[in-house]
Amino acid sequence: MTNLNSVTDDRLDAAVRRLDPAATAGPGLSAAEQHRADDLRARILSTGPNENVLGRPPQDPTPTRGRPGLRWVLAGGAVVAVTAGLLAIPRFGAEQGDDRPTAPAAPAASTSHSASAVVPAAPTTALSDVAQNLGDKCATDLKKFASRPPSQAVGSFSAAQLDSMHTILGERHGAYDIVVLGNDAGYDAQCMYQVGGTEPSAKGGINPLETPSPSSVSVSLAGEITEGIVDGKFERKSGAALYGRVGSQVVGVSVRNFRGEVATTVRDGWFAAAWTDLEQDPSHEKATVTLTLADGTKVGPTPFSDLAERSIPDTLFYPAG
Amino acid sequence: MDMSTDTGPPDDEDRRRIRFETLYDATYAGVLRFVQRRVHATHAEDVVADVFTVAWRRIDDVPADSEEARAWLFGVARRILMATQRAEGRRQALTVRVEDDQVTGALGSGLDHDLVLHHVDLARAWRRLSPVHQESLALVIWDDLTSTRAADVLGISAVAFRLRLSRARRALRHHLAPSAASPTTPSTSLAPERSPR
Numbered sequence: 001m002t003n004l005n006s007v008t009d010d011r012l013d014a015a016v017r018r019l020d021p022a023a024t025a026g027p028g029l030s031a032a033e034q035h036r037a038d039d040l041r042a043r044i045l046s047t048g049p050n051e052n053v054l055g056r057p058p059q060d061p062t063p064t065r066g067r068p069g070l071r072w073v074l075a076g077g078a079v080v081a082v083t084a085g086l087l088a089i090p091r092f093g094a095e096q097g098d099d100r101p102t103a104p105a106a107p108a109a110s111t112s113h114s115a116s117a118v119v120p121a122a123p124t125t126a127l128s129d130v131a132q133n134l135g136d137k138c139a140t141d142l143k144k145f146a147s148r149p150p151s152q153a154v155g156s157f158s159a160a161q162l163d164s165m166h167t168i169l170g171e172r173h174g175a176y177d178i179v180v181l182g183n184d185a186g187y188d189a190q191c192m193y194q195v196g197g198t199e200p201s202a203k204g205g206i207n208p209l210e211t212p213s214p215s216s217v218s219v220s221l222a223g224e225i226t227e228g229i230v231d232g233k234f235e236r237k238s239g240a241a242l243y244g245r246v247g248s249q250v251v252g253v254s255v256r257n258f259r260g261e262v263a264t265t266v267r268d269g270w271f272a273a274a275w276t277d278l279e280q281d282p283s284h285e286k287a288t289v290t291l292t293l294a295d296g297t298k299v300g301p302t303p304f305s306d307l308a309e310r311s312i313p314d315t316l317f318y319p320a321g
Numbered sequence: 322m323d324m325s326t327d328t329g330p331p332d333d334e335d336r337r338r339i340r341f342e343t344l345y346d347a348t349y350a351g352v353l354r355f356v357q358r359r360v361h362a363t364h365a366e367d368v369v370a371d372v373f374t375v376a377w378r379r380i381d382d383v384p385a386d387s388e389e390a391r392a393w394l395f396g397v398a399r400r401i402l403m404a405t406q407r408a409e410g411r412r413q414a415l416t417v418r419v420e421d422d423q424v425t426g427a428l429g430s431g432l433d434h435d436l437v438l439h440h441v442d443l444a445r446a447w448r449r450l451s452p453v454h455q456e457s458l459a460l461v462i463w464d465d466l467t468s469t470r471a472a473d474v475l476g477i478s479a480v481a482f483r484l485r486l487s488r489a490r491r492a493l494r495h496h497l498a499p500s501a502a503s504p505t506t507p508s509t510s511l512a513p514e515r516s517p518r
Binding site for chain 2: 009012013015016017018019020021022023028029033036037040041044045302305306308
């Protein structure tokens with residue numbers, strides 16, 4: 001028997017077509033359906049456009065260029081994707097920590113980057129000493145963590161991937177020093193150090209980010225929230241980073257969320273932006289990304305949710321058996 | 322007293338009426354089938370009535386191109402169905418029914434054993450797809466939309482839709498793979514996944 005799982009798209013589609021629950025009805029209307037259709041048309045046309053011909057509350061779900069109706073569907077999908085694709089190493093000794101490896105929360109305006117015109121950095125921009133030191137520390141810590149049993153050290157945390165990573169971003173935002181690393185294979189890693197702390201919470205991917213087309217990007221979001229009672233007072237700290245791979249023609253990336261523009265760095269085939277004041281509401285779809293290509297062309301703004309993310313095989317979503 | 326709404330000069334009203342009649346005659350059957358694939362037949366015509374009431378109210382907004390107009394109407398129908406699902410506290414993605422209870426119609430007569438088995442396997446694999454993947458496949462295969470028009474229905478970009486469609490086919494193939502079958506415990510492994518019904 002031919003296996004349907006190995007056939008072409010056309011043959012698979014042809015087989016699926018036979019599952020159509022409306023196929024038996026045929027493309028045309030039955031006599032009874034036609035009668036009711038004619039009746040409805042007469043009723044509608046006998047009234048003005050704004051009258052309630054059906055005697056029910058009017059529905060007005062006109063398609064829009066936006067995607068409000070789909071937002072929660074896609075937000076949920078994004079959460080699943082990040083859950084399936086991210087590895088997380090809890091902060092060592094951080095009992096109050098609230099590590100959220102699945103927290104692709106809303107990009108909020110950075111308090112250390114005021115809302116102003118975005119300054120896309122050139123791909124060749126040198127790292128500051130601070131950024132380089134943070135990146136080196138993150139890489140060293142990740143290797144140390146990954147070598148500790150019972151670490152499985154897969155994906156981003158495998159020795160081969162860690163060895164080839166370079167620093168994309170290292171900046172202080174509020175209560176966190178945020179570091180993003182990436183390599184040419186598309187693997188990423190992120191460290192978040194609480195200011196004054198020594199060991200980070202760290203995240204990486206089981207799978208790499210999608211390879212973007214020359215004039216596009218693939219993206220990922222990571223965030224951290226720490227809440228607790230300190231000296232009798234409630235404290236909440238947060239930080240977030242949006243980063244990803246850039247296509248070969250992309251020289252600038254601007255990220256805009258509902259609070260404004262966020263300064264972004266482009267370096268070594270990656271871009272990254274970080275901020276504090278992480279929103280808990282998963283409304284990151286409000287973020288848009290605008291690209292500047294080498295010839296000066298602007299692409300976008302493109303909603304975050306329309307951009308490719310991590311390259312996750314379906315087997316992670318649908319485990320066999 | 323004339324109870325009809327004044328919608329402008331008579332010629333404009335005639336134009337709108339003709340436009341609606343043309344649209345209605347060309348698309349009613351397609352919209353009905355679209356809805357029947359997603360809700361029980363007993364509710365389908367009520368939903369279609371809502372769709373065309375919206376179309377009548379917004380006839381000036383309906384795209385002139387016939388395929389775009391069809392996608393516009395499908396988009397309206399989809400939003401009505403999703404609003405109904407939300408009101409019922411159900412999941413947020415629109416699920417798509419599948420003819421899997423029995424082998425019927427063209428498939429039920431004169432077919433070889435392999436095809437019948439494929440049909441059963443495929444129906445089982447379909448049930449394991451997420452609603453998002455079901456919807457992507459249904460829009461293209463059953464509703465006969467191009468990727469661009471299907472993207473219009475969902476309110477996403479064509480690029481995003483093609484990516485979603487590709488993943489949907491991949492997921493379906495995965496569920497059809499022998500290793501994905503779990504005949505002894507089909508319901509337990511499917512439980513976390515959103516059931517299509």
